[in-house]
Amino acid sequence: MRKIIAAGLSCAALLAGGAAIAQDKYTVALDGTFAPHAMPKLGGGIEGFNVDLANTIGERLGVEMDIVATQFSGILPGLQAGTYDFVVAPTTINAERAANYLFSEGYLNTDFQFVVANDAPDITDMKEFAGKVIAVNKGSAYDSWAREREAEIGWTVESYGTNTDAVQAVISGRAFANVAGNTVAAWAAKQNPNIKLSYLYSTGLVWGMPFRKGDEELRAKVESVIECMKIDGTIAAMHEKWFGVAPAAGSAAVTPVAGFGQPGFDGYEDNGHEPSC
The missing domain is CATH 3.40.190.10 (Periplasmic binding protein-like II)
Structure with missing residues (x-):
C-alpha cells in the first residue's frame, strides 16, 4: 500500500511539474495609474508603455497575460506571496530589492x-x-x-x-x-x-522586471523576449509612442545585456548567454 501511495504521489508531482512547464497564462501586476506606463483608457481597461510591453511579451511567449492593476505599494508583497508570477510595473533595480527579488536586465533608464x-x-x-x-x-x-x-x-x-x-x-x-x-x-x-x-x-539606474528568487527559468524566458524586443526595435517604437522621443543610443531600451539579470546586482547570472533572435 505504501508503494502504491508513493507511486501516486510521484505521479502527481510529475503532473504538477508538467503543468508548470506548460503554463499558458501568467498573472502579472502593475500600477494602473502610473501614466504613461499604465493608465485607465476610455471604454475600460488600461493602456500605456508597460501594458504594451507585457502584452507583447505574452504574444511572443504564446501565453495569455492576466494584467492586474493595483497600487504599487502592494505589488512586491503580492509577488512574494505568490499572487503574481512576475511584475511588469516599472521597478527600479537597486541593491536592497535585488537582495530580495530576482530581476531581469533593465529595459529603460x-x-x-x-x-x-x-x-x-x-x-x-x-x-x-x-x-x-x-x-x-x-x-x-x-x-x-x-x-x-x-x-x-x-x-x-x-x-x-x-x-x-x-x-x-x-x-x-x-x-x-x-x-x-x-x-x-x-x-x-x-x-x-x-x-x-x-x-x-x-x-x-534602470527599470527591470522582478521575479521571485528561484524563478530563474521563468526570468530567462521573459528576458530573452525583452532582448529580442531591444534588438528588433520594438521597445524603441514603444518609447517613441508613449514618451514622444526616441531612446538614446546605448540606453537600456536598445542595448541587450549578456547573461541574465542586471550586471552589478545580486541575481545576475553571467553564464555565457548572448542575446540572439
Missing part, C-alpha cells in the same frame, strides 16, 4: 524628475527645495529616495496612494513639487498646463 507649478521659480540645485513639501507615490523608489534625503535637503516628504494624487497635491498647492520618473513627469507636464518640468536628477 530611470532618472528622477520634479514637476512644479507653472509659476514656480526654476530650480537648478536640489538644495533650493529646502523647506518645501515634496509629494511622492507611496512605496515607490521616489518615496524612499526622497525620505533618505529629508535631513540633508531639508524638505518634507508626503506620500500619496498614486502618483496622480501626488501631482494633484502640487496643482492644489498642498505640495511644492512632485518627484517621479522622468517619463512620468514629462507625461504629466504634457497633459496639464498648470505644471512644468523642473530639476532632473540622474540616477544611473
Whole structure:
C-alpha cells in the first residue's frame, strides 16, 4: 500500500511539474495609474508603455497575460506571496530589492524628475527645495529616495496612494513639487498646463522586471523576449509612442545585456548567454 501511495504521489508531482512547464497564462501586476506606463483608457481597461510591453511579451511567449492593476505599494508583497508570477510595473533595480527579488536586465533608464507649478521659480540645485513639501507615490523608489534625503535637503516628504494624487497635491498647492520618473513627469507636464518640468536628477539606474528568487527559468524566458524586443526595435517604437522621443543610443531600451539579470546586482547570472533572435 505504501508503494502504491508513493507511486501516486510521484505521479502527481510529475503532473504538477508538467503543468508548470506548460503554463499558458501568467498573472502579472502593475500600477494602473502610473501614466504613461499604465493608465485607465476610455471604454475600460488600461493602456500605456508597460501594458504594451507585457502584452507583447505574452504574444511572443504564446501565453495569455492576466494584467492586474493595483497600487504599487502592494505589488512586491503580492509577488512574494505568490499572487503574481512576475511584475511588469516599472521597478527600479537597486541593491536592497535585488537582495530580495530576482530581476531581469533593465529595459529603460530611470532618472528622477520634479514637476512644479507653472509659476514656480526654476530650480537648478536640489538644495533650493529646502523647506518645501515634496509629494511622492507611496512605496515607490521616489518615496524612499526622497525620505533618505529629508535631513540633508531639508524638505518634507508626503506620500500619496498614486502618483496622480501626488501631482494633484502640487496643482492644489498642498505640495511644492512632485518627484517621479522622468517619463512620468514629462507625461504629466504634457497633459496639464498648470505644471512644468523642473530639476532632473540622474540616477544611473534602470527599470527591470522582478521575479521571485528561484524563478530563474521563468526570468530567462521573459528576458530573452525583452532582448529580442531591444534588438528588433520594438521597445524603441514603444518609447517613441508613449514618451514622444526616441531612446538614446546605448540606453537600456536598445542595448541587450549578456547573461541574465542586471550586471552589478545580486541575481545576475553571467553564464555565457548572448542575446540572439
